[in-house]
Amino acid sequence: MTIPAHPRRWFGLFCLLVVAFSVGGCSPTATPSTAIVTDADESATITPHPRPPVVATGLPPTTPPPEATAPPTATDLPTIAPSPLPTASLTPSPTPDRNIPCSSRIPDNGLLTVVTLTYGLSRDYEPAGLVGLSGYLPNDVTLGYPTELRRVAVTPLVKMITDMQAAGLQPRVLSGYRSFSAQAIARQKWLEKEPDRANILSAPPGFSEHQLGTVIDFGSPELAEIVGQEDIEFHTWFYKTSEGRWLLDNAHKYGFTLSYPFEAFEITGFFYEPWHYRYVGVEMATQLHEEGISLTEHQLATEPPPCIPDSP
Numbered sequence: 001m002t003i004p005a006h007p008r009r010w011f012g013l014f015c016l017l018v019v020a021f022s023v024g025g026c027s028p029t030a031t032p033s034t035a036i037v038t039d040a041d042e043s044a045t046i047t048p049h050p051r052p053p054v055v056a057t058g059l060p061p062t063t064p065p066p067e068a069t070a071p072p073t074a075t076d077l078p079t080i081a082p083s084p085l086p087t088a089s090l091t092p093s094p095t096p097d098r099n100i101p102c103s104s105r106i107p108d109n110g111l112l113t114v115v116t117l118t119y120g121l122s123r124d125y126e127p128a129g130l131v132g133l134s135g136y137l138p139n140d141v142t143l144g145y146p147t148e149l150r151r152v153a154v155t156p157l158v159k160m161i162t163d164m165q166a167a168g169l170q171p172r173v174l175s176g177y178r179s180f181s182a183q184a185i186a187r188q189k190w191l192e193k194e195p196d197r198a199n200i201l202s203a204p205p206g207f208s209e210h211q212l213g214t215v216i217d218f219g220s221p222e223l224a225e226i227v228g229q230e231d232i233e234f235h236t237w238f239y240k241t242s243e244g245r246w247l248l249d250n251a252h253k254y255g256f257t258l259s260y261p262f263e264a265f266e267i268t269g270f271f272y273e274p275w276h277y278r279y280v281g282v283e284m285a286t287q288l289h290e291e292g293i294s295l296t297e298h299q300l301a302t303e304p305p306p307c308i309p310d311s312p
């Protein structure tokens with residue numbers, strides 16, 4: 001394979017490799033306190049696509065219940081000593097306090113959480129309300145990937161993709177939610193392959209916007225021809241595709257915003273990712289579109305830092 005010399009092309013290559021490692025697309029950022037959409041939206045009614053879902057839930061396959069047997073007699077029962085009740089909840093509570101290490105930060109369910117290479121998330125953070133997109137979008141959009149997204153973003157996403165298809169476009173959904181551990185796997189693969197450039201090409205676990213569950217990486221069937229590589233899925237030249245241009249002009253109308261614009265590297269710490277969109281609600285997305293800035297830039301300019309960065 002020819003290795004592109006330009007760093008952005010490196011990034012495209014990285015993203016491709018990430019997909020090859022079966023953890024989904026690429027990239028990261030965001031924090032709340034003035035969320036426009038709240039938990040109530042998670043219960044919004046969504047009409048699923050009529051196909052049977054093929055969603056990876058992270059749960060083991062369902063197994064049939066064991067054969068019914070006679071209940072054990074008292075003498076069969078093992079002696080179990082009473083144990084003290086657990087004192088800690090299994091589900092971490094949100095940490096609205098900004099005076100905590102970022103590595104302990106559990107954001108609430110708002111949509112404006114800042115995540116950058118400076119302001120990370122707790123490894124224990126997993127967003128609520130994740131649903132598989134396979135039940136809502138056809139295979140020619142999901143490409144069979146078991147992509148998950150927070151429920152609050154699913155209806156706007158389906159509406160946007162439906163409108164794109166009505167306009168003759170063929171959007172692909174290449175990546176969505178990525179857990180801390182999934183990000184760690186992707187990161188490790190890249191550290192092994194290109195240790196000197198891993199910091200540029202991938203986000204360490206805990207520093208990816210994908211952990212928020214409101215981020216989508218889009219693809220386009222035009223990309224392969226534009227780049228000249230048949231199996232390419234992520235490349236900076238996504239902005240040249242019909243789907244990329246449409247998203248740049250219209251995604252805000254559905255509540256999605258481009259997290260890493262071309263000119264925002266100094267603020268976000270990430271190279272241009274024209275395929276990486278994040279759901280923030282129509283009001284905020286429209287405001288950002290009109291001002292021509294990223295959510296990260298807006299939040300860091302209008303709010304105090306979300307947490308105390310951990311020592312390197």
Ligand SMILES: [Zn+2]
Nearest residue numbers: 026027217276
């Ligand atoms: Zn991404």
